[in-house]
Each structure stands twice: as C-alpha cells, then as structure tokens.
Amino acid sequence: MSVWFSHHLHAFVLAFKRLAITPLGSLLSIAVIGIAFSLPAGIYVLLENLQSLSGQFSGEPELSLFLKLDARESAVAEIESHLEQHPHVAAFRFISRDSALEQFKEGSGLADVIDGLEGNPLPDAFVITASDVSPETLEALRAELGELPPVEHAQLDSAWAKRLDSFLRLGRLAVLMLGGLLSFSLVAVAFNTIRLQILTMRDEIEVAKLIGATKGFIRRPFLYFGAMQGMVGGAAAWLIISLGIHLTDEQLRGLMALYDANFRLYHLSLEDSLTLLLFSAWLGWAGAWLSVTNHLWRIEPR
C-alpha cells in the first residue's frame, strides 16, 4: 500500500513538474483544450437556458376551442357538460363572444374601429387546461374536441413550445456531435504533447528500464500529465463559459426589463461542471495512454 502510494505520489509530482517546467507550452495546450471545450459546453448552457425560458413563458399548456359564430346557447351548454365529464380536462372557463369583444376593446385600444363594425366578429370560446400535459395527450384532446359539431376550430396554445422543444432536441444533437468531434481534438492534443515528452526523455526512460522500472512506473507520470492537462483545460472552458454568461447576462437584464420578464441566465450546474472536468480529464488521460502505449515500446535499452 505504501509502495503503491509512493509510486503514485512520485508520478503525480513528476507530472506537475513537467507541466510547470514549460509554462508557455502548457498554457497554450490548455488554452486549445479550453476553447475547444467551451464551444459545445457553451451551446449546451445556451440550450438549457432556452428551455427554462420556454418553461417560464408557456406555463401550463392551454387548449382553446372556438365555436361557430352561429352556435346557440344550447350548444354551449352541451359542450360545457361534455367538458365537465371529460377525464382529461382539469379545468376550463367560458369566454362569451360579448365579453371577448369587451376585452378586445380594452386591450387593443381599437374601440372606435370596433364600434364601427356592424356585428360582433368574435366567436364564443372555451379555454381548457388539460389534466395531462404530455404533447401526445394534448394533441389527442385537440383532435377529439375539434370534431364536436359546434366547434369551428381547436388550437393548442403550446404549439410554439412544442416547436421550440424539437428545436432544442436538434440543438442537443448538434452539441453531442460537436462535443464528440472536439473531444477527439483534445485526445489529439494530449497524444502529441506526450509524444514530444517521450522523445525528449528518451534517455531517462531507457535508464529507468535498465534499472528495473516496470512499464506502469514509466507510464504513470505521462498518464497523470494527460489527465491534469485535460482537467485544467476543462477548467479553462468553464471559465470561458462563466465569462460569456456574465457578459451576456448584463445585456440580457436590460432586454428582459423591457419585456417585463424576470429571467436570469443560469450557469452550468455543479453536476454539469464536475462532469465537464472529469470528462476532459478522462480524455487527456486517454490521449496520453494512447501515446505512451504507442511510443514507449520503441524505446528499448541499447
């Protein structure tokens, strides 16, 4: 156990020294990793924010039923009792065509124009809140109620939220693909840095092999180096995103005040941040492992 610990401590310290001994080179590698990673992670944050934004605006999805203009009161009562018994309807309210006209007059400021109209062009309407907000149920409900004879048109208010949702899904796929590609670049960065290190430390590796170093002993500092570089790169990506969010949030606050909305950008969650760090560390480790396995066997004592 203490031998194991001493070996790992030795490898860790060695890796740290190697990172520190070439500050400019390390800084550039870390910057490359950070920038490469801040792209997919940044888009991810943007999407998460868009989603919370859509949640805030749409609230409970509502279904509007517009009745035919010539619908009689008996038809309205019929629909009312139908809705009361419907299992998927949680609540509903009735807006008569007269009160709709009143609201429109007040809200639009077009009272004079509306007064000039011959009759009331607005239909009676029901606004329904469904008991189950899954898009499938809502769609089924919309189709079913739209079939009722006095109903002219049934409309889901959350249609735009659905569109946004599928847009977000597309965006997540793009993030995944971009992340995959850029992860590969992180592996490549680690691979090449380690390759250069191995070449410059040829003598040291050869001597270590001659005096009884195992493959693991020689490999370990390189693996630590790769993981460390990857993790610091991940931290750089995190900082870049933080800065981006901070700057955007300032601008956004003004914009949101205009729309009277209280919306703040939120940062990567603790869980997401840890995942980012661990994943980039793992990628660096993997690149180092590939490089070491690929190059170390070529250095045999002469």
Next chain:
Amino acid sequence: MISFSQVYKRYPNGYEALKNVSFTLEAGEMALINGHSGAGKTTLLRLIAAIERPTAGSIIVNGQNVSTLKDGAIPFLRRNLGLVFQDQKILFDRTVFQNVLLPLQISGFSSRAAAGRVRAALDKVGLLDRESARPITLSGGEQQRLCIARAIVNRPSILIADEPTSNLDADYARDIMDMFKSFNQVGVTVLIATHDVELLGGMHQRMFTLSHGELIA
C-alpha cells in the same frame, strides 16, 4: 548465483556473438571476464540482465531462468542486479543525488528512507560531498563512481560492471577495482568485464577469457 549452460547468441544478421558458453559463478564469488574487443563480453553481461535474450541455452540468475522469463518479470530481476554500464547512462539533467535516487524511486521507497540510502551509497564511493553537483562537473573517475553508487544503492546481491575502468588512468582504475573487491568482501557476487588485463595483474581473481564468442579459459 549466475549459471550459463550451452548459451548461444546469434544476431539476425548471422553474426554469432556467443557460442556454447557454459560457466557457473557461485553466490559471493567474484570473477573477471576478459577478452579482445568484440569477443562477446558485453553480450554476455547483457544476457544476464535480460537486455537481450539468448538464441539457445539457459541462463539461471538467482534461481530464475532468465532465458524464459516473461517480459513483465524482467524489471524485478533487474532490481536485484547492480548494473554499471560501459556508456554509464548518467542522466545529466539531474543532480548526483537524484541520479542515485532513481533506483529507489522505482522500487517505491518513501523519500525519507531513500535519502538515507542514497547518502550511504554516495559515502561508499566517496562522493558524499558532491551530492548536489551536476554530473557534468564531475571528473571521469567521479562519474564512474556515481554509476557504481547507483548500482549498489538498491543493495543488490549481484553486481555487474562492463569495462568500469576504461578511459581511467591507472590510479583511478585501481581505486575502482578495490571498491568492487570491498563489495565482494561483504558478500556481493561480482562479475566484471574488462579488456585491460595488465591493470589487474596484481589481482588474483577467477578469470573467464572469451575469444570470438567462445569461452577458452
């Protein structure tokens, strides 16, 4: 204990470095391997440390059959051997102390226990006052002593040296040889390859003589 039996070493280009070599060196013995350059002295030593593998025959070192040893077991064989290389293989980017420390780091010593051992080894070869020096600032004889310190710091049971006195003048060379003798006196098995027999004229040691890959005496 080192035992060769009917060992052959043939290189891919057809050159036969060793032909039918058999000998046994008991634990605690000291012997010299002597012969013209290209006689196969270095090859013989490299076979003991499994730096190369024999084409035929068996080599037993400390009860282990080196010729059939798995790659993963080789590091542990080498930790029981003290090796002094012909080309020294000193790491010039670290201090004398760090050069000697390396074998202990490889064996997983804690740094405190290791420091004591490094100083003891440096003391034995007379380099204690140079521990923080850079190897490049050492004289040829001092560099050779640094290699010996690195070879003995792990307290190996077998010490193997390839031409440890080449490029040294007679006084230095005699010092080095005396050092090996004193290690032998405390029970270490010592095997030294050298082409410089005259220098060792005064020594009454067991001697193997190689000529064109064959053991002739």
